[in-house]
Amino acid sequence: MTGIQARLLSLRVLRPSGIIEQICEETDEEVLPDRATLVRAARCLLGAITRVLLLADIVVVKQLLLAKDKVSHSLDRLESVNNFTEFVKAFSQFGAEMVELAHLTGDRQNDLKDERRRAQMAAARQVLERSTMMLLTSSKTCLRHPDCSSSRENRDTVFCQMRRAMDLIHFVVKDGVLNSSETSCRTTHGEELESDRGSAYACMRHLQHLLELNKVTMDHSCQETLPAALEAVLERTQDFTDSAYTSHEHREAILESSERLKTEVDHLLGLYANIIDFEGAINCPEVESSVSACINSARDLSRHLSNAGIQQAQELSTATKQGLELVSSIRQQALMSDIDRLHHTSNAFQDSIDHILEVCKLLRHVAVSETLQVSAKFTEINLRVYGPQVITAAKTLAAYPGSKIAQENLEVFADMYQWLVSDVTTIVKDVLEASQAKPEKQVYMSLPRPGKHGTTSKPLKAVRLDTEEQEKIAKSGLEMKLITSEMDAETDKWQESNTQVEENNDIVKRAKNMSAMAFSMYQFTKGEGVLKTTQDLFTQAEYFAEEANRLYKVIRQFSYQVPGGANKKELLENLDKVPTFVQRLQFTVKDHTVGKAATFTKVDNVIQETKNLMNVISKVVTTCFECATKFGIIMPQRLRVPCASLDGRPLPVQLIPQGFPKFNQFAYATLPR
Structure with a gap:
């Protein structure tokens, strides 16, 4: 909205408002005001307010579509890069734009009144969020093995699904109007968007x-x-x-x-x-x-x-259990390059997927709410697309059994399959509850309910989060996940270029360890992963802060070898921020809370502080690698020293800083992971 438009609209609102006020002031208490004039002024006021609201909505829609277009352009750039360095830079920009899009679409989803449109927006946002990690691993695999057709199929499938999701966002925001010039990777996309009405x-x-x-x-x-x-x-x-x-x-x-x-x-x-x-x-x-x-x-x-x-x-539990067992077999057979057994297991896995797809289709037909109909439909679509990609990723690993990137890629696609199976299970539960005349409600079970008035010592129970509370925490979690993905990409790039020398690089290992802990905390914001209660989250945050302290000490020693100049100045500026962020996270974790609202606030604050610490750690690690490459510095190594205590029991893993001759006589014990 331009300044001129805003002023004109404000005048349109103020003029009839002033007329009404003037009529009320000038009219004697015992004399009724001019009814016709009052009605006319009221109508003008109502019309002006309507125009303001419509224009404000147009501005919000344009902001959202602009953010979507930015993500689309970043996807195009990611798809066209030919080397890992360009990919890391492009992925970093993509991550920032994805966070902005997630915020805008989240706000829009909460504002939507139509149940079906709200469910469609939720489905599109979920695809973008879950596909981000697959985009990272599939692109790395494709860059590492450019001649592998299966790795290219993995990557192209992820790009296609993410573009479908953005088309769906455009479709929902425009309320059913899809720009055909922008659609891609589909033949019946419009039919897929609206077919949930035909149950x-x-x-x-x-x-x-x-x-x-x-x-x-x-x-x-x-x-x-x-x-x-x-x-x-x-x-x-x-x-x-x-x-x-x-x-x-x-x-x-x-x-x-x-x-x-x-x-x-x-x-x-x-x-x-x-x-x-x-x-x-x-x-x-x-x-x-x-x-x-x-x-x-x-x-x-x-x-x-x-x-x-x-x-x-x-009867679906049998098929889902069989599918998860087959995924485990596919992993093992791909690692062993057992092509014949992999082919046989893949056929059985495809049959299991077909069974689950059949159930999804029937569930959509009998679901009594539009939210469940849409959820079943898009779970079916995602499973139909991403399920077979587990087999494709396994073929890549079977062709390159020694590739860590190919192995990681298979793990990520297997995780996606598990997510989709979990979605199907949730939909089954909701449909069964609705069929028994129970109120249908989307709930999350990730946070516990504090004890009554905070005075009981009984174990905390799970609490059902409403949409607003879950959305607030999930946004921060997504931001943290994207930062984690960026750091993973940076450390993987370092390992790829220094496979032999940097196999035991302690900075890389600790950074990856922190990344894994941050990712588990992100999963908590989605009600998934190993962290089940808020206490689990707070304990993980404590470990995260301790690992950041240990990484700080290692990088501080490394900084002694960096020659003076702009690089060292940048490294120390970011490194000096780490203790402050660590203390803030530790204080937040130890903060005592009483009551549900305070617990939610603490969870959100812990996620925010973890995200801030992860952000500065990512910058420090990136600068370390730049300095090591530019000045030829040997990174500190973590080695296992074959030594024992006096009573014969093994000592913990030892950290021996390599490249520091004056410190080589010392051994620094590290805490186990």
């Missing part, structure tokens, strides 16, 4: 609504609308009857109910054709009886469809 449940409700409507307002249009609505219902029932996992009893019940419904509707249409032009046809008892028979048949069919979907959902 069996939605079509059945539409048919029943038409039957009730035509019962009251019988006209010629019913002879066209009812057959089309019936055809839509019968078309959806084929997904149930054609499924290989539908039991014989349920299939027969669905077919019988479908035929009965079709017969009842045909009979009703015949009655309409015979009596529609006669006076009093609406009150004909035969029509009322026929409509009631149609509605009862529709309800019977709906019940049988729901029973069939729920039965498959209840």
Whole structure:
């Protein structure tokens, strides 16, 4: 909004407001004001306020679309880089722009009133967030093994899905308007975006609504609308009857109910054709009886469809368990380059994916809320796309069994599969609860409920977070995750260029250790990972601060070897910030809290302080590597010293700073990880 536009709009608001105020001031208490003038001024005021709100919304939409375009351009740049150095720089910029987009889309999601649009925005944001780590590993693998077609397929798939997600954001923000010139990597994207409206449940409700409507307002249009609505219902029932996992009893019940419904509707249409032009046809008892028979048949069919979907959902645990076991086998066979067994296991894994996809499709049909319909649909899409990519990543590792990057890439795609299986399990639970007339609500179970008034010593219990609280913490977690990804990319670049010399580089190892701890804290913000309670989070933050202190000491010793100049000045400026951030994190962790609100605030503060510390550590590590490369300095090494204590027990791992001759007679014990 320009300054001129803002001033003009403010004048439009103030002018009628001033008129109303003047009328009220000038009118005597015993005399009613000029009603016509007052109404006219009120309408002008309402219109002006509406224009202000519309213009403000346009500004927000443009900001969001601009942020989305920035991320799109960064993706294009990431896809075109040919060396690791350029990739690290491009990924750093991409991370900053992703954080901005996450904030704007999160705010927009909370503002959306339409349940379906809100669920679509949540699905798009989840794809972008989860795909970030896969984008990092698949791109590194492709750069490391440029001639490998499977690694290129992994990377291209991730790029395609992220662009799909951004198209979906554009679609939701524009409320169903998709710029065809910007769409990519899809043939039926518009159909995928809106197909959640065509569930069996939605079509059945539409048919029943038409039957009730035509019962009251019988006209010629019913002879066209009812057959089309019936055809839509019968078309959806084929997904149930054609499924290989539908039991014989349920299939027969669905077919019988479908035929009965079709017969009842045909009979009703015949009655309409015979009596529609006669006076009093609406009150004909035969029509009322026929409509009631149609509605009862529709309800019977709906019940049988729901029973069939729920039965498959209840039996899903076998398929998901088998899939996770097959993923473990795929990992081992890829590491051993056992191509024949990998091919056989991959076929079994694809069958398991197909089974889960079938259940997702049926769950979408019987889900009673649009949120569940959208969630089931996009979980199905993501599983269909990313599930087979586990096999593709395994093929890359089988071709290069010694590649650490290829191994890491497989692990990340396997983690994505586990996330999607977890999503399916959650949807199954929610659909089952809704079918039992329980209130459908999206909840998270990652935070405990503090004891009553903070006075009890009983173990803390899990608490259900509302959307606003979860969103606030998740934003900070995403920022921390992106910083973690940037540091991982930097350390991996260093290891790639110095594989032989820097195998035991202590700075790299400690930085990766901190990165792993930060990532587990990020997972906590999503209700995932090994950290289950707030106490787990606070303990992890304490370990994180201690590891930062140890890394600070190692880098402080390293800085003694760096010649004076701009590089050393930059290194020391960032390094001197570390103790301050460590202390702030430690103080935040030790802060005593009482009550739910205080606990949420502490969790958010801990994530924020961890993110700040991680940010400065990332800058310090990057500067260290630049100095080591520029001045040819040997990085400190962590070596295992074969020594024992007096009683014969082994001592902890020892840290011997290499490249410091005057300190070589000392051994610095480090805490175990």
